[in-house]
Amino acid sequence: MSRNRVLATATAGMLLTGALTACSGSGGDADGPVTIKLLEYQEPRAKVVKALIPEFERAMAKQGRKIKVELVADTLTDEQFHTKITQQLHSGTAPDVLDMGGSNVTGLAGAGYLLKLDDYLDKWDGWGQYYTSAKEAARQPDGGFYSIPHEASLQSLFYRKDVLQRLGVDTSQPRTWDELIGRLKKVKAKTGEAPIVIPAGTAWGGGTWTEGFLPLVAGTGSTFYDAKSKKWTLKSKGLSATFGLYDELIKAGLLPVRDLQNPNPWEPTKYKNFVKGTLPVSAQGSWGWKFDWGPEGAAPIENLREKVATWDYPALVPGTKPYSISGGGYGYSVNAHAKNPDAAVELAKWLSSGTPLAKQLVTVGAVSPRKGLSGTAPYKNEPSLLDAERKLPGSILPPRGDGEDQVSQAVQSATGKMLSGRADGGQAAAAFAKEAKELLGDNRAAE
Template identity: 65%
Template sequence: MKRSRVLLAVATAALLTGVLAACSDGDDTAGGDDGPVTIRLLEYQQARADAVEPHLAAFEQAMAEQGRDIEVELIVDPLTDEQFRTKITQQFHSGTAPDVIDMGSTHVTGFAGAGYLLELDEYLDEWDTWGEYFDPVKDAARQVDGHFYAVPHEANVQSLFYRKDVLEQLGVDTSQPQTWDDLIARLEQVTAQTGEPSIVIPAGTAWGGGTWTEGFLPIAAGTGSTFYDEETGRWTLESEGLTASFDLYARLVEAGLMPVQDLLNPNPWEPTKYVRFPEGTMPVAAQGTWGWRYDWGPEGTAPIEDVQQKVGTWDYPALVPGTEPYSISGGGFVYAINAETEHAEAAMELAKWLSEGTAAAEQLAAIGAAAPHPGIADIEPYASDPSLLDAEEKVRTGIRAPFGDGADQVSQAVQSATEAILLGDADGEQAASAFAEEAAELLGDALVEQ
């Protein structure tokens, strides 16, 4: 069996040309998918590359036992999301993209629409594990044309993280708040005692896309108002729920509960999630499942000692009458397959193998993500992580946030509108109106519900 090769892509001239030296090789094109075949797998986050690399030799061995000679070439190219999108687009266009790309699920819609990704419906229908995937995960992976272009190998839950130890010390209720009025009353208790902001929800332009995906969208999604219609592919830009969501931001800012100056400065997540929350001076933060590892875990950016004992999660409280507390169940990273790959079956075998069994359990535990299907809950080390098992339960029942073509433009308008609230230039109603106007202009008539 051949040994997996790990290539570290250098982001110099290659970033401009979009050509990876590893992708220019032509020695793996001979023969069918039984081999010899080389599958190139791209990881653009170092932590994910570190998590997947130990499993590639086992995959090659498993394939060899089936009489298939498949080698995996791991391409490690640490990039930001924006750098990744630019570079992989260039590679798709030039025909040099890897066979399998591990990417955030938000990238799939655009790449699939451009014809860069292989439709996987036939492969998924033949895979028994796919039938066990949680419905919210499958729904999130289904694109607007009704087809699937990626294999989800993790799931994330967006909720409110809180410092149990700090709130208990301050005498503040830690039970699930049923409404935002309830939670705001608790936050006011905290701020009255500490003199500091008590919650961070991404807002403004400095946070970039996180203002949309981690801040506004989870709030708006639970209001019951239609935001995006998957059948028509159109956005509804004015509704009771949208106005209520912007008004919530305004209430939090006006009450001094949000760290306004931090949110207006560059890299606003650093003083909030990496300083204030870990030290306990701002005990509530909107956050995804990855926070258990990447942010506050033992090897995270800002470790919290005994994080499992000190930190808990709440569902988002109800914002408008007639709704209930909820969590947002969202897609994490997915394996997408290059539409131009010459080895689709082998590429799909790799994606499936890494998405189940021990390979999946160890990667999920390392990354800090919930399983997208129930077949991993009893496999160590995932089985011994209560935070991830709890997140998995919420994945089953969570609300799926609307997402479709034009999301980047809507995100831009949300950032601008919440920035106006932070600056004191708009109240909730004014921000909602400004959002609707800017989003409509950016989207164009074809994507806006008339």
């Protein structure tokens, strides 16, 4: 299950100021008191930011700047948030600073609702501390930046080292998928259960794309999306190899096919069988250390760090090597019609630096998108996140571009056909190419 889904469905019992119907910033000119409104639509994020706001106001006061921040909070799902904020930006009633994921930024920036931040970032020393992968994940199709990322993620294969060791299965980094499949077959022979989960099919929704298929195809070396032409290549050796891997895992009984076809497939796989140890390998993001299996997660694993470790994704095609996938996370964007954009950007930069950033990262289980936080509490006390950050500079940034939602839909459909036995790897690849082209149109499909 994705971090966003977990956060979006968190229990809303906290008293928060404001409501999502609040209008854009008010009060003051450049020299007088300024009020800006900050939007948080997920409870854990709102809770930590609420405690940080007074610190920001005091920091600005020491600089002689009177900036008041009003927290606008409303616990919403991702879909509810997207609908609501789009309506409010269109009507001119949206808050000044918006905390949201990159998929929202792309569409809203393209519609002209967000402030381009390049001039601010060029003058900010902190921007030079960001990892290249974090910057590139935040860069928009026009080459500009419309958000300041305050988290990153790393996707890899999580495994139950206690279970594999007990079964006598090698736990060293597998170099190739053939090597890993050999180990998985040993597990299956001893337990009779499917030993690995990689999101697939339509029941997992967008996770089939972002947490399942995309991390696999991104490491094959084949061009999937070309940023220059802004087109998707729908047939390649990498795509064939990726569909072929799903096919091999399904036919060998290594994927939990029935669970993947049922509603909420993450529950019996990641939240039940991985926790029990009967399904010991799971494709997962670094947020899993907190929001899936951490002490306050959806399905806590006692002594988590003693029982669970990670592998890089093994090489799928000849000539490649094991890798991890880097991903973006949430970032602070500024309403293009904010009355006090300088103050709004100042808040976004402050929240994306030092101790304020460290506190947010630990709260949401995210990796730092910038250098220099490894010695800052409480982030410095999270060895799993620090280890993921060390891998970030050498990780692969997956291809993302215009038409991604349509490609995701075609991937879900094609892998769903494989789960139901209606297609093998080759047939699924062909079905994907056909559907994706129909959905994208000739202007966005290179094939």
